[in-house]
Amino acid sequence: MADLGKLYSEDRKAVLKHREWRGFRDTMYDYYRWLVTWKDMIVMVLKAPVSTVKGLWRYRWMASYLSTPSFIDRHTAGLRGTHLRIVHLHFNMIVKHATGLIHTSFVADEKINPKNKLSKKIVLTDEIIPNEIFSGFPNLTVIPLQTIPIFLTSMVDQQITPPYLEVTESFGVPADVCPLPSAEAGVAIEDDYPKMGCCMVATNMPCDGSVMNSTFLDRRLNLPVHLFNIPLRYNDEDVQEYAVEEVKELIKFIEEQTGEKFDWDVFFEALKNSNKQLGYEMEKWDINKTDCPQMTGAAFWLYRIYYFNLSGGVDKRFLKVDKKVNKLMLKGYEKKEPVSKEMRHRAVVWSCPANYYTSFANWLENCWGMNVVMDMETMISYIRYNTEDKEQALKDVAKTYQRSIMRKHTKGGYRNVVDELWRIVEEYDADTVIMYDQISCKGMDGLAGIFDDQARERNINFIWVKQDLMDPRTISRRDMREQVNKYMQTVLQEEPLDPSLVDFEDDLAW
Amino acid sequence: MKYFGGCDVGSTYTKCVILDENGKMVANVTNRSKINPVASAEIALGDAVAQVSGLNSAEELSYLIGTGYGRNKVPFADENISEISCHAMGVHVTNPEVKAIIDIGGQDVKGISIDTDGTVKNFAMNDKCAAGTGRFYEAMANAFEMTLPEFSKLSLNAKNTIPITAQCTVFAESEVISLVGEGKPMDEIAAGIQLAVAKRCFVMAKKAGATDSITLTGGCAKNDGLKKAIEKVLKIKVFELSTDPQLMGALGAAEYARQKGLAK
Amino acid sequence: MEVLFIILGVILALFVITFTIYFFNMDMKLIRKVYDLLGKHYDTMKRDKKL
Numbered sequence: 030m031a032d033l034g035k036l037y038s039e040d041r042k043a044v045l046k047h048r049e050w051r052g053f054r055d056t057m058y059d060y061y062r063w064l065v066t067w068k069d070m071i072v073m074v075l076k077a078p079v080s081t082v083k084g085l086w087r088y089r090w091m092a093s094y095l096s097t098p099s100f101i102d103r104h105t106a107g108l109r110g111t112h113l114r115i116v117h118l119h120f121n122m123i124v125k126h127a128t129g130l131i132h133t134s135f136v137a138d139e140k141i142n143p144k145n146k147l148s149k150k151i152v153l154t155d156e157i158i159p160n161e162i163f164s165g166f167p168n169l170t171v172i173p174l175q176t177i178p179i180f181l182t183s184m185v186d187q188q189i190t191p192p193y194l195e196v197t198e199s200f201g202v203p204a205d206v207c208p209l210p211s212a213e214a215g216v217a218i219e220d221d222y223p224k225m226g227c228c229m230v231a232t233n234m235p236c237d238g239s240v241m242n243s244t245f246l247d248r249r250l251n252l253p254v255h256l257f258n259i260p261l262r263y264n265d266e267d268v269q270e271y272a273v274e275e276v277k278e279l280i281k282f283i284e285e286q287t288g289e290k291f292d293w294d295v296f297f298e299a300l301k302n303s304n305k306q307l308g309y310e311m312e313k314w315d316i317n318k319t320d321c322p323q324m325t326g327a328a329f330w331l332y333r334i335y336y337f338n339l340s341g342g343v344d345k346r347f348l349k350v351d352k353k354v355n356k357l358m359l360k361g362y363e364k365k366e367p368v369s370k371e372m373r374h375r376a377v378v379w380s381c382p383a384n385y386y387t388s389f390a391n392w393l394e395n396c397w398g399m400n401v402v403m404d405m406e407t408m409i410s411y412i413r414y415n416t417e418d419k420e421q422a423l424k425d426v427a428k429t430y431q432r433s434i435m436r437k438h439t440k441g442g443y444r445n446v447v448d449e450l451w452r453i454v455e456e457y458d459a460d461t462v463i464m465y466d467q468i469s470c471k472g473m474d475g476l477a478g479i480f481d482d483q484a485r486e487r488n489i490n491f492i493w494v495k496q497d498l499m500d501p502r503t504i505s506r507r508d509m510r511e512q513v514n515k516y517m518q519t520v521l522q523e524e525p526l527d528p529s530l531v532d533f534e535d536d537l538a539w
Numbered sequence: 540m541k542y543f544g545g546c547d548v549g550s551t552y553t554k555c556v557i558l559d560e561n562g563k564m565v566a567n568v569t570n571r572s573k574i575n576p577v578a579s580a581e582i583a584l585g586d587a588v589a590q591v592s593g594l595n596s597a598e599e600l601s602y603l604i605g606t607g608y609g610r611n612k613v614p615f616a617d618e619n620i621s622e623i624s625c626h627a628m629g630v631h632v633t634n635p636e637v638k639a640i641i642d643i644g645g646q647d648v649k650g651i652s653i654d655t656d657g658t659v660k661n662f663a664m665n666d667k668c669a670a671g672t673g674r675f676y677e678a679m680a681n682a683f684e685m686t687l688p689e690f691s692k693l694s695l696n697a698k699n700t701i702p703i704t705a706q707c708t709v710f711a712e713s714e715v716i717s718l719v720g721e722g723k724p725m726d727e728i729a730a731g732i733q734l735a736v737a738k739r740c741f742v743m744a745k746k747a748g749a750t751d752s753i754t755l756t757g758g759c760a761k762n763d764g765l766k767k768a769i770e771k772v773l774k775i776k777v778f779e780l781s782t783d784p785q786l787m788g789a790l791g792a793a794e795y796a797r798q799k800g801l802a803k
Numbered sequence: 804m805e806v807l808f809i810i811l812g813v814i815l816a817l818f819v820i821t822f823t824i825y826f827f828n829m830d831m832k833l834i835r836k837v838y839d840l841l842g843k844h845y846d847t848m849k850r851d852k853k854l
Binding site: 042044045046047048050056060063064067085086089092093095096098099102192196217218219220245248249539 | 825828834838841842846850852
C-alpha cells in the first residue's frame with residue numbers, strides 16, 4: 030500500500046500511471062468492478078446513443094462523467110478486503126442510479142429531442158429536497174435539477190465549477206458568495222441545464238444562497254415555480270404545524286400542475302423502504318462505534334446523502350446493496366478484519382465536506398493512518414416514518430426535511446452542531462476531529478472559538494481544514510493536505526504512513 | 540568542535556544561525572530573500588559560515604536543518620522541519636518561561652502555544668492575507684515616508700487612537716493617505732494601525748490557546764508600537780527576548796540540528 | 804471441442820486486453836486527452852446568456 034503518491038503522473042493532472050496491485054484476489058475484484066462501471070456507462074450510451082452523444086457535445090459537465098472510473102479509483106486507493114468490496118458496492122450503486130438520471134435527462138431534453146413527450150411528465154426539484162414526498166406521484170418522473178449538471182459533477186471533477194463561477198461573477202454576483210449557489214446560477218446563465226419539465230420546486234434549503242440562485246433558475250427555466258419553505262428552528266414543536274402545511278402545499282402544487290393525484294399507498298410503501306434503509310444504515314454506524322470498524326471515509330456520507338436525496342425509498346436497489354454490504358460488514362467484524370493497514374487515529378469529520386475533494390478522508394487514511402469513523406453529513410435525519418397514519422406520516426416527513434444535508438447541524442441552534450459533535454466523538458471513541466472551515470459560509474463562523482475551547486478541555490486533536498466547498502482555486506486540495514500535514518508534523522510529531530502522499534501536485538486533476 | 544546550522548527561508552528575509560555543540564550561537568545572518576529560495580539559503584549559509592573561524596564550508600556542519608515559509612525549504616539540508624516547530628524551539632531555548640508566541644512574518648501571522656519541552660502544543664495561522672504582516676508595515680511606513688524603525692516608534696506617544704477600518708492592506712494604505720491628507724495627527728494614525736494589527740494577533744493567539752507568558756517573534760517583533768498595542772489588547776505583559784526575535788526560526792532549526800546531530 | 808477452444812481463446816484474449824487496459828489505466832489516459840480536447844470545444848461554443 031505504500032508509495033501510492035508515486036502512482037500519480039507528474040504533470041499536475043494526477044492521472045494514475047497504473048492502477049494499484051492489491052494482491053491477486055483484491056486486484057481481480059477491483060478489475061471486475063471496473064468492468065461493471067464501464068458496462069453501466071456503455072449501457073447508458075447504448076440505450077439512447079444519439080441523445081447521449083449530443084448531450085456530450087452540448088454540455089461541458091457531461092465530459093466530466095467520462096472520468097467516473099478515476100473518481101472511483103480515488104475513493105478505493107489503498108483499500109483491501111471487505112473495505113474494498115463495501116466501497117465498490119456503494120459507488121457502483123451511485124453510478125447505476127446516476128447513469129439512469131443522465132439517460133432520462135437527455136431523452137427528455139427539448140434542446141436535444143425537441144418533440145419528446147417525456148419532458149412534460151417531469152417535475153424538476155431543487156437537489157436538496159429529499160425524494161420521499163415525490164414518491165406519492167409514481168406516474169411522474171422527478172429529477173433534481175442541479176445534481177447531474179453540477180453537484181455530483183463537482184465531486185467527480187474539480188475543474189467543472191470554475192467556468193460556471195466565473196460566469197456568475199461576470200453577472201455581478203460577488204466572488205465571496207458560497208460557490209454552491211453561485212455555480213448553480215452559473216449553469217443557468219450558461220444555459221447548461223437540460224430543458225425539460227412542467228414545473229419546478231425550489232426551496233430555501235440549505236440556506237439563503239439557495240434563495241439567491243432561485244432567481245437565476247426561475248428566469249432560465251421559465252416554468253411555474255413553487256417555493257417550498259423549511260423552518261430553521263426544527264427542534265421547536267411550534268414550527269411543525271407550519272412545516273406540515275408546507276408539505277401539503279407542495280403536494281397541492283404538483284397535483285395542480287400535473288393533473289396527477291397523490292397516491293398514499295405508494296407513498297407509504299416508499300416510507301417503509303426508507304425505514305428499512307435506515308435500519309441498515311444504523312447497523313453500519315453500530316459497527317463503526319466498535320474497535321473494529323469496517324468502512325471508514327467518504328463512501329459513508331457520499332452514499333448516504335445520495336440515497337437520502339435521490340431515492341427516498343423509491344429505488345429498491347439501494348436496499349439490496351445495503352443488505353449485501355451489511356452482511357459483509359458483519360462478517361468482517363466477526364473475523365476482526367482490520368479496516369486499513371494501520372489505524373493510528375479514529376477521526377470524526379465535522380462541517381460540510383469539500384465537493385472538490387471528496388476523497389480527502391481516503392488521503393487521511395493512507396497518508397496519516399487517520400480513519401474517519403463518522404462524519405456530520407452521514408448524521409442527517411434518522412427519523413423513522415409512521416407508515417399508517419397520513420397526518421403523522423406527513424409530520425415525520427416534514428421533520429426529516431428539516432434535518433437534511435447542510436441543514437441539520439448548521440441550523441436550529443448551536444447545540445445541534447457543538448454538543449452533537451462531542452456526543453459523536455464520545456460514541457465513536459474518536460481522538461481527532463477534522464473540522465472543515467468552509468470559508469465562504471457564515472453558518473458556523475460564530476462557533477469557531479467555542480469549538481477550540483471545548484476541544485482543548487476534552488484533549489481532542491482538533492484540526493481545522495479550510496476549504497471553499499466547490500471552488501478549488503481558493504484553497505486547493507494540496508492546500509487542504511498541507512493544513513493536516515502541518516498539524517501532524519508539528520503538534521503530533523508523527524511520521525507519515527506513506528511519505529509519497531505528503532506533498533504532490535494535483536491542481537489540474539479531475 | 541562540532542557546529543550545527545539552521546536556515547530559515549522566509550518570504551521577505553532569510554536567516555541563518557550556527558550553534559556550537561554547547562548551544563552557543565557563533566554566527567547569525569539576516570539577508571533579504573531572493574525570488575529563488577535555494578539561492579537565498581545558499582547565500583545566507585555562506586555568509587554565516589564565513590563568521591565561524593572553525594568552518595570553511597557549509598558541508599562541514601555536522602547537521603543542517605532547513606525551514607521556511609510555505610514550500611520554501613532548503614533542499615540540501617539534512618532535514619526540513621516546519622517553521623512553526625522551529626519558532627517554538629527557538630523561543631524555548633532563549634527563554635523557557637515563555638509559553639506562547641505571536642509570530643508576525645513578512646506575509647503571515649501565527650499564534651503558537653509551546654509545551655514544556657519546546658515542542659508545539661497547538662497553533663493557528665493566517666497565511667492567506669498579508670494584512671497585519673511585514674508587507675503591511677512596509678506599505679504603511681512608505682505611506683508615512685518613514686523607515687520601518689522610525690514608524691515603529693511613532694505611536695508610542697500618541698494621546699489618542701484613530702481607528703483604521705479597512706481590513707485589506709491595499710485599502711488601509713488608501714485610508715491612511717486620506718487621513719494624513721486631512722491633517723490628522725500622524726502618531727494617532729500610527730496608533731490606529733498598531734491597534735488594528737494587535738487585534739488580528741489577538742485572534743491568532745486565542746485560537747492557538749495562548750493565554751499568558753507570551754512573546755513576539757518575526758521581523759515585526761522589533762516594532763515597539765506593536766508590542767505596546769498587543770499588551771493593551773491582550774492585557775498581559777509581552778516577554779522581551781534576549782536574542783533578535785527575527786532569528787527564532789533559524790535558532791530553533793539550529794537547536795533541532797544540534798539535538799539530532801549529537802544523538803547520531 | 805474446437806468451438807470450445809475458440810471460445811476459451813476469445814475469452815482469454817478479451818481478458819488480457821481488458822486487464823491490460825485496466826492495469827495500465829489506459830482508459831483514463833485516453834479519456835484525459837479527449838476531455839482536454841472537449842474543453843476547448845466547450846470554451847468556444849456560442850451560448851444564449853440572456854436571462
